[in-house]
Amino acid sequence: MRGRLHLRTIRKGERPLSEKCGGMLRKKRMTGSMAEYVKVAVDAMGGDNAPGEIVKGAVEAVQAEKNIKVYLVGKQDQVEAELAKYEYPKDQVEVVNATEVIAMAESPVAAIKGKKDSSIVKGLYMVREGKCDAFVSAGSTGAVLVGGQVIVGRAKGVERPPLAPLIPTEKGASLLVDCGANVDAKPSNLVQFARMGSIYMEHVVGIKNPRVGIVNNGAEEEKGNALVKATFPLLKACPDINFIGSVEARDIPSGAADVIVCEAFVGNVILKLYEGVGGTLIRMVKAGMMTSTRSKVGALLIKPALKETLKAFDLEQYGGAPLLGLKGLVVKTHGSSKAIEIRNTILQCLTFREQDINGKIQKAISGSVG
């Protein structure tokens, strides 16, 4: 199956990290005090299930992988109370006190400016200052996106860092870039999305020479809005991008491309409609099965098989969405994240580091590849 995540192999924690890590990572290790770890700051207060599920996920991550150290950023007493419930290697978890919490409804810009002692601002500063390699949050998407750009900062040459979630398809998963907060992108932004997305799919997800498609309102080259029409020839001219042309929204779920490039407004519509149509259809199928005695019996019999199928189409199983093109790694997970998603996302940070994704992006954007 295409799109099988590397993180499934990471779980075993067997790979010799020292042989695999890239330049940026090695440099960081030599200056850090705990040279052997990939260090991940985790927003212990973010999302619907914080701090309970977040702390549980962090514990499960360090139990699975000895090369990771997690910094749980949040209200110290609450985080420690949760931590006390588990057995885990103590030197792999540290609590960093943050007295404020950014709520979902707050204005992202005002919150990032005003709440200096929030878990999001503090966690992002740990990445900025090189104390951590990555920051993971299930909190306010807007605050993470704004904070990622303002505090961690864009890598040199990156015009706009896109949020790039994996979405399920019949063939595995595709990367949807951009689903971020900055709408009305320019053609050159979209070309960078394609380039950064290709690197992620190739080196984190393991798809060789990933197929890049641009979301369009028709398959023909003359179709498109002004943005797509201007971007199409630019993508076609990139020797380092495996551009397959236009992808109609109809063909996204069947896996028509590995990297789906679009402007953030459209990306948001795609991501949320995926959830919406999927959720509605599943509710309707379940309700439909309850309409007669005959179908109720049938429902009992198909339940295990159906559960397995629907799990493969559950957006949340794909872990967090990275904000690509920053100076450090920032990953946003679903607000409804449970421990398993937090655990997988933390482990994903290891692959990101091992594969030196930031180094590769930097090299590709600065034009030294292609």
Added chain:
Amino acid sequence: MRGRLHLRTIRKGERPLSEKCGGMLRKKRMTGSMAEYVKVAVDAMGGDNAPGEIVKGAVEAVQAEKNIKVYLVGKQDQVEAELAKYEYPKDQVEVVNATEVIAMAESPVAAIKGKKDSSIVKGLYMVREGKCDAFVSAGSTGAVLVGGQVIVGRAKGVERPPLAPLIPTEKGASLLVDCGANVDAKPSNLVQFARMGSIYMEHVVGIKNPRVGIVNNGAEEEKGNALVKATFPLLKACPDINFIGSVEARDIPSGAADVIVCEAFVGNVILKLYEGVGGTLIRMVKAGMMTSTRSKVGALLIKPALKETLKAFDLEQYGGAPLLGLKGLVVKTHGSSKAIEIRNTILQCLTFREQDINGKIQKAISGSVG
């Protein structure tokens, strides 16, 4: 259930048409030779199943409704060979010979200009010249959209005629405006879409005071791309539009608004992703049920109930999508239309006429309502 189509009641053919029809319709009747009919030109050559299913659908429509006359436009010998298979009231069907066919892959503008004797061009001219009240086609969407505007023409004051399909939701159906070919709309276009869509939902679908939402990348008022931000206050200021604010794509399938307003590129993504996610999920559910003997038995038991449920979520059952704001009625049905969809779409034309939708749109756009 909200969104129950009037056409289900039309089937009985009981309503006294003369009492219900509006000004435009009456005027046309007095000049026409067959004053008692609503006259519908049907593209007999359009779509994957032409002419067989198209002719069958036309026959079923006149069998169901004595106030309709259908003009089957297409290759005379082929259409007559199909017609010969059925018993039907002969005075309600007429064949109009058209020697050319516009293929799906042709450039719409070139085809409309070049193929003067095609079923699409000829059918549209019948509306333009007042010989017919409506034109129905399952052929090239592009050609129908271009031809509708060029041949039939926009109603006075209408800036851009949107294509407005009904999409299924948990509560019934919502109208998605615009899914047409003209992308990159202006704020004033979107306000007209909202107004025309409201009239359609209220008078054709029967939703009193329909809720109008604008597709946005967040529920908050400050969210949106440049187009949405500029359109939001305009919609808010319209006393004749029941504007409920932003609708996230996630909430469209649960029926968050009756009229979903968006620019055509976004509308195309929504419509096609609806199909794509729905189709993929249903294939996966079916495949999932075939994985064990237990689930296979279960599948047999739930089959009838599931079929009924999935039918409610099938885009094709909702008949054709009108191109709103033209001087006459032009309706595009799915390329894969079977007889039932053609029949329902032809009957839909009756409601459109009965309710004088064009007259109401003209009145609303010219500002005499509000």
